[in-house]
Amino acid sequence: MKKENIKETQNDLMEKIVSLCKRRGFVFQGSEIYGGLGGTFDWGHFGVALKNNIKQAWWKKFVDGRRDMYGVDAAILMNSKVWEASGHVAGFSDPLIECEKCKKRFRADQLSDIKKCPECEGKLGSMRQFNMMFATKIGAMEDSAATVYLRPETAQGMFVNFKNTVDAFHPRLPFGMAQIGKAFRNEITPRDFLFRQREFEQMEIEYFVRQGTWEKYFEYWKDEMTEWMQEIGIDIKRVHELEVPAEDRAHYSSRTIDFEFDYPFGKKELFGLAYRTDFDLKNHKLDYIDEEMGEKIVPHVIEPTFGVDRAVLALIVSVYAEDQKDGEVRSYLKFKPSIAPVICAVSPLLKNKPELVEYANTKVFAPLKAEFGRVAWDDNGNIGKRYRRQDEIGTPFCIVVDFDTLTDNTVTVRDRDTGEQERIPVAELKNYINSKISI
Numbered sequence: 184m185k186k187e188n189i190k191e192t193q194n195d196l197m198e199k200i201v202s203l204c205k206r207r208g209f210v211f212q213g214s215e216i217y218g219g220l221g222g223t224f225d226w227g228h229f230g231v232a233l234k235n236n237i238k239q240a241w242w243k244k245f246v247d248g249r250r251d252m253y254g255v256d257a258a259i260l261m262n263s264k265v266w267e268a269s270g271h272v273a274g275f276s277d278p279l280i281e282c283e284k285c286k287k288r289f290r291a292d293q294l295s296d297i298k299k300c301p302e303c304e305g306k307l308g309s310m311r312q313f314n315m316m317f318a319t320k321i322g323a324m325e326d327s328a329a330t331v332y333l334r335p336e337t338a339q340g341m342f343v344n345f346k347n348t349v350d351a352f353h354p355r356l357p358f359g360m361a362q363i364g365k366a367f368r369n370e371i372t373p374r375d376f377l378f379r380q381r382e383f384e385q386m387e388i389e390y391f392v393r394q395g396t397w398e399k400y401f402e403y404w405k406d407e408m409t410e411w412m413q414e415i416g417i418d419i420k421r422v423h424e425l426e427v428p429a430e431d432r433a434h435y436s437s438r439t440i441d442f443e444f445d446y447p448f449g450k451k452e453l454f455g456l457a458y459r460t461d462f463d464l465k466n467h468k469l470d471y472i473d474e475e476m477g478e479k480i481v482p483h484v485i486e487p488t489f490g491v492d493r494a495v496l497a498l499i500v501s502v503y504a505e506d507q508k509d510g511e512v513r514s515y516l517k518f519k520p521s522i523a524p525v526i527c528a529v530s531p532l533l534k535n536k537p538e539l540v541e542y543a544n545t546k547v548f549a550p551l552k553a554e555f556g557r558v559a560w561d562d563n564g565n566i567g568k569r570y571r572r573q574d575e576i577g578t579p580f581c582i583v584v585d586f587d588t589l590t591d592n593t594v595t596v597r598d599r600d601t602g603e604q605e606r607i608p609v610a611e612l613k614n615y616i617n618s619k620i621s622i
Contacts, residue, residue, distance in 0.1 A: 223381060224380065241363070245411075251357065252359045255361070257341065260334075261339065265339050282306070283307070287302050313369075318332055340362060345464060391471070393476075401485055407487070412442075417497050417501050422444055425443050426439075436458060436460075502516045523577045523579055528573045529560055529582045530582070580599065580616065581596070582597075
């Protein structure tokens with residue numbers, strides 16, 4: 184296939200995914216009724232469910248499933264001295280360049296030609312550094328108020344709570360702190376749907392180790408990150424490790440690996456793994472009494488960073504599929520049952536038959552809803568349309584109550600991926616679904 188055709192196909196795929204996300208209530212443009220706001224998105228019902236499932240899977244593996252991890256939920260607004268000590272006030276910036284003709288702004292490091300505007304071909308001006316932190320004022324009076332920042336990362340919230348965690352739990356090295364929360368960056372050119380936004384969510388770990396062991400734990404966390412990606416269903420064949428060169432690393436890092444993903448718009452960063460040395464704890468003047476070594480030390484830090492929004496996008500790209508039957512194209516999302524926003528949908532064959540609706544609601548839907556939570560009721564349109572709708576949501580199983588159900592207490596269960604149907608006794612539905620979730 185020619186390069187132009189490949190690019191066209193990938194652009195088409197991205198358009199399909201963006202359209203599906205809006206159509207099925209996953210993601211909407213932020214402030215859409217007022218023309219939108221660049222780099223912001225609102226999450227619909229199924230998007231929230233999918234995000235929560237991803238976050239819960241992450242927390243279960245990296246916090247609840249371990250003995251050496253401590254959770255924290257730090258404030259978004261922090262004393263500005265935090266960001267001065269961390270180096271963000273002085274150095275958290277991107278190279279900005281502006282077109283003298285159309286006045287559009289670009290990141291200089293993302294342009295192939297820093298002299299000619301990629302939009303209007305006008306002349307680009309001189310490059311300058313642009314700090315990406317959002318500044319605001321805290322206090323009652325504007326003239327006397329203190330400047331604070333919306334946090335550009337969740338990491339500092341853990342570092343400033345290092346002493347609190349040590350004093351409260353007395354952990355032994357190595358141990359970690361974990362946090363899920365919002366971060367904000369005033370991106371010059373937000374783009375590519377959920378990939379680059381001004382408001383996003385991170386799942387981050389700061390893992391504290393002795394200096395001489397950092398390489399061992401760096402490799403350990405690289406494997407843990409890869410394993411988790413596979414667990415939630417990200418196509419690992421699309422993931423590539425990039426050793427970030429020194430000139431491109433963040434100011435605090437002595438080694439960084441980017442896990443890049445083959446998005447429809449190109450190979451871009453998905454998650455990151457950094458060795459932050461003792462940079463942050465030293466700058467915050469924090470240390471640790473190592474009882475085993477009998478000395479006071481400043482631990483070094485391994486930082487696995489996961490973006491929630493990018494995880495959602497990479498997962499949807501990984502599971503998006505199409506097939507064709509009788510000349511009709513079917514699009515569907517092949518989520519694992521454990522991560523799907525809806526595990527199963529329950530439908531009465533006909534919604535104008537009270538006996539079917541009553542049975543479906545009381546004997547099928549209600550017990551499954553109480554057991555699994557992520558169960559949908561769908562009686563809109565004919566059965567074929569319901570199947571197509573649930574396929575695009577990524578629902579693994581559709582359960583239909585028909586007239587045979589009223590006599591033999593069995594229902595039709597349709598598999599999303601194969602389209603095959605089988606009769607299952609109502610009394611066995613919970614065990615049946617549980618067995619599928621565990622796969």
